[in-house]
Amino acid sequence: MSTRQGRTFFVRQAEEMFISLMKRGGVAGIIMFDIDYFKTVNDTYGHEMGDAVLRKISEVVQKNVRPADIIGRYGGEEFIVYLPATALYEAHSLAAQLREAIQNTAVEADGVKIRVTASFGVAALDIQLGNAACTLDEFVRKADQALYTAKRNGRNRVEV
Numbered sequence: 227m228s229t230r231q232g233r234t235f236f237v238r239q240a241e242e243m244f245i246s247l248m249k250r251g252g253v254a255g256i257i258m259f260d261i262d263y264f265k266t267v268n269d270t271y272g273h274e275m276g277d278a279v280l281r282k283i284s285e286v287v288q289k290n291v292r293p294a295d296i297i298g299r300y301g302g303e304e305f306i307v308y309l310p311a312t313a314l315y316e317a318h319s320l321a322a323q324l325r326e327a328i329q330n331t332a333v334e335a336d337g338v339k340i341r342v343t344a345s346f347g348v349a350a351l352d353i354q355l356g357n358a359a360c361t362l363d364e365f366v367r368k369a370d371q372a373l374y375t376a377k378r379n380g381r382n383r384v385e386v
Contacts, residue, residue, distance in 0.1 A: 232298060233298055233300050235298055236296055236297070236298025236308070237362075239296045240298075240362060243308060244308075244362045244365070247310070247351070248353060251354050253313045253351065253352045253353070254309060254350065254353075254365075255314065255317025256306065256308055256349050256369040257306070257309065257317060257324070258306050258307075258346070258366070258369040258372070259304070259347070259373065260301075260303050260373065261303040261328075262342065262344055262345055263342075263381075264276065264279070264302070264303035264342075267279055267340070267342065271336075272336070274335050274336060278333050279333045279340075279342055280303065282333045283305070286328055287324060289327075290320070290327055291307060294311075295307055295310070304373075306369070307320075312350065313350060313352070314350035314386065317349075317350050318384060318386060322384050324346065325344060325382065328342065329382065344382065345376040345377045345385075346372075346376055346383070346384040347369045347370060347371065347372030348372055348385070349365060349386070372385045372386055
């Protein structure tokens with residue numbers, strides 16, 4: 227598994243896979259998630275704890291995804307995972323697994339140990355051969371809308 231980078235790396239890699247999906251047909255999923263109340267973590271415990279949380283969440287995600295999946299940091303505390311050859315139910319299942327793993331992981335910095343939760347949005351496409359149904363941006367937007375639904379519905383949950 228390669229080291230995952232930020233948004234630019236993610237978009238470049240995901241775009242290549244997405245173009246291939248549009249040409250050949252098939253399924254793919256996207257998971258977007260962010261850490262619940264991350265600003266409060268930084269404000270309460272400091273930026274060192276915030277950085278430790280981001281590092282630990284990255285480790286948890288990398289341990290739980292397949293080598294072919296692409297992980298990127300999409301914004302401050304927002305992450306995205308492109309899942310090639312993954313149907314909606316599989317993407318939802320992985321998101322639920324990640325949500326639970328994050329919730330059950332303690333993060334430590336400066337002798338303080340905390341736990342955080344995350345909210346998840348999931349989207350999937352099933353493309354018939356040669357049917358360019360949408361762009362990568364539209365696909366990502368679907369997952370982002372589901373993420374905001376998860377936040378509106380109470381956080382620490384997965385929405386489609």
